[in-house]
Amino acid sequence: MNFFLYTDYPWWFLLFCILAGFSYSFVLYSREKRFDETPKWVRRALPVLRFLAVTLLSFFLLSPLLKNITRTVEKPIIIFAQDNSESVVAGKDSTFYKNEYLKNIFGFVSSLADKYDTNVYSFGDKIKNGFAFNFKEKQTDITSLFDEIETRFSNRNVGAVIIASDGLYNKGQNPFYSAAQNKFPVYTIALGDTSVRKDLILSKVLSNRIAYRGNKFPVEIQLSARRLGGKITTCTVSKGKDVLFSQQVVILGNNYSTSIPVQLEAKETGMQRYTIKLSNVDGEVSYANNVKDIFIDVLDGRQKVLILADAPHPDVAAIKNALESNENYEVSSFIASDFDKSLAGYNLVIMDQLPSSKNPIQKLLADIDKEKLPVLYVLGSQLSVPMFNNLQKDINVPSEGGKINDALPLLSKDFSLFTVSDALRSYSSKFSPLQSPFGNYKINSSASVLFSQKIGLVETQQPLMLFTQSGERKTGIICGEGIWRWRLQDFSEHGNQNIFNELVDKTVQYFSAKIDKSFFRVTLSGGEGSKNNFYENESVGFLAEVYNDSYELINDPEVSVTITNNDGKKFTFVFNKTTNAYRLDAGVFPVGNYRYEANVKVGAKIYGEKGEFSVSALQVEITNTIADHQLLYSLAKKSGGEMVYADQLKKLADLLNAREDIIPISHSEKKLSDMINLKWIFFLLLSLISLEWFIRKINGAY
Incomplete structure (x- = not known):
């Protein structure tokens, strides 16, 4: 550690400091007669003390800095x-x-x-x-x-x-x-x-995550075998004690692989566990990779979405392709003039540039209103703006002689109808502009705006995508055409359409979700958000919300949950309280199916929520050894x-x-500080002045 002294003034200015101290001391003590009778050391000490004090004070007028250099050696x-x-x-x-x-x-x-x-x-x-x-x-x-x-x-x-x-x-x-x-x-x-040893491996099982009751769903079983040529194994698929499929496999060669297609029928709703197993062959290095479990969520039926368009348009194709990528949806699309079927059974209607002067669709609109179906409108150049404004009261679209704006999407920070992933949140600002009707939009005060319009560099309050709800009927409006470009952009940038698909999927999920008026709500959560299937190395998480009679969130009462495995063994947990809700990390669970029942007591009322989840084995480590x-x-x-x-x-x-390049490194840290901030300087000056005053005092000078 080294110290250096710096000042903004030339060092010869120190002579003025010394001169000031000497002059002050000389003027004060050279003709002072009161100390003639005092000891000699007093007569010498007093001017020296005054000289030092004044010189130091003068020196600090030069704003001296102390430079401290510290060197450390890093291994x-x-x-x-x-x-x-x-x-x-x-x-x-x-x-x-x-x-x-x-x-x-x-x-x-x-x-x-x-x-x-x-x-x-x-x-x-x-x-x-x-x-x-x-x-x-x-x-x-x-x-x-x-x-x-x-x-x-x-x-x-x-x-x-x-x-x-x-x-x-x-x-x-x-x-x-x-x-x-x-x-x-x-x-x-x-x-x-690294040696190739005898082994039979159930490499992969491909299946849909979701199936629908009464339908058959495909399962593809991929297996491989090393150094087991001529041996025979039996592939079985079972559910509990019932064997649903069995096939004998002859291993042809010492480096053999094949796949077995299987069709299974979904008979019961809920999370269903299926076990795929290869019978053991003598001499295998490991039998652990001969078995896999898959979990299929069997639902009652898919959401049916109807897309009606004024004319063929790439926006329709983009939305339809995004929906068809999700097996939860069954999508039908028609030109409005060609549609003459019943709306019964549909869960959502998407209208592209309707109503139009060519397709006023008055009867269809009346049927939609009668069925109280949610509707998502996509506006465009063929839309009849007067008809659309008369159709609903959620938004009044400007009609400025057909003028359009190139409107970029600007994500609203206050939107809360559904969650938006970080990927969509950050990438939405890069989407191409939509061609939106020009003018001043008037929207219902209860509307929730997902995207507002950004015209060039100007951020406006005009909506680009919004949602409204009247009673239990929901409506959505995309105020422009050209979202097909968003899908192409997503693929060009990321090699997939995941971000665009998320936007469409969450929009449709919002429309299809029933209004939850319960006072107690429990959902499962994991590393990827809401889910009901976990791997054995994942923590099972729960989120809970409790409402009072005024539908205000509260978290005063205690919330507990009991998890039960297939053997009837129970595990009870108490939720942790967050700002206005509840959260629980229940930890990891062994492979299997589980049921849970959560309870809370609010006043004299007891509310309960039931559900189930599954834990799958993660066997990738023993697939290839x-x-x-x-x-x-x-x-x-x-x-x-x-x-x-x-x-x-x-x-x-x-x-x-x-190695000559793996050596210690010396680091130097330089630090400048004002000397006047050093505490010992203050006490030094105080000591000099106090000592002088004390000597003068005891010798009768004051």
């Missing part, structure tokens, strides 16, 4: 990351990795601690700090490890990263590409078994590191110690 950082997934111990060396290997790794990392700043992590489906290795993680995400290192150690002296893994990943991107941005060498410790050492070698080679094996830890330590 090079070595990061050790252990693959903590199930696949590491799925081979023949599982005992070694669970015992001797862990002792060796602990000793290896400890030996590096004297020279390096060591940081230890484990990775699987989550990144954890420390030596907590149990090889029970259900997934492997190596990319997230590099992201974590970048977040925690950016601009730090990272000497090297050591990754001990079998090279198998089943979550996230290919780590070879995600590691390309790293500025440090990666050393890899190759674990696992052949270690990928080529990936580990490529990671190390590309970054300037090297791959070693589990019995070469001493070699790895020697490689690290031999």
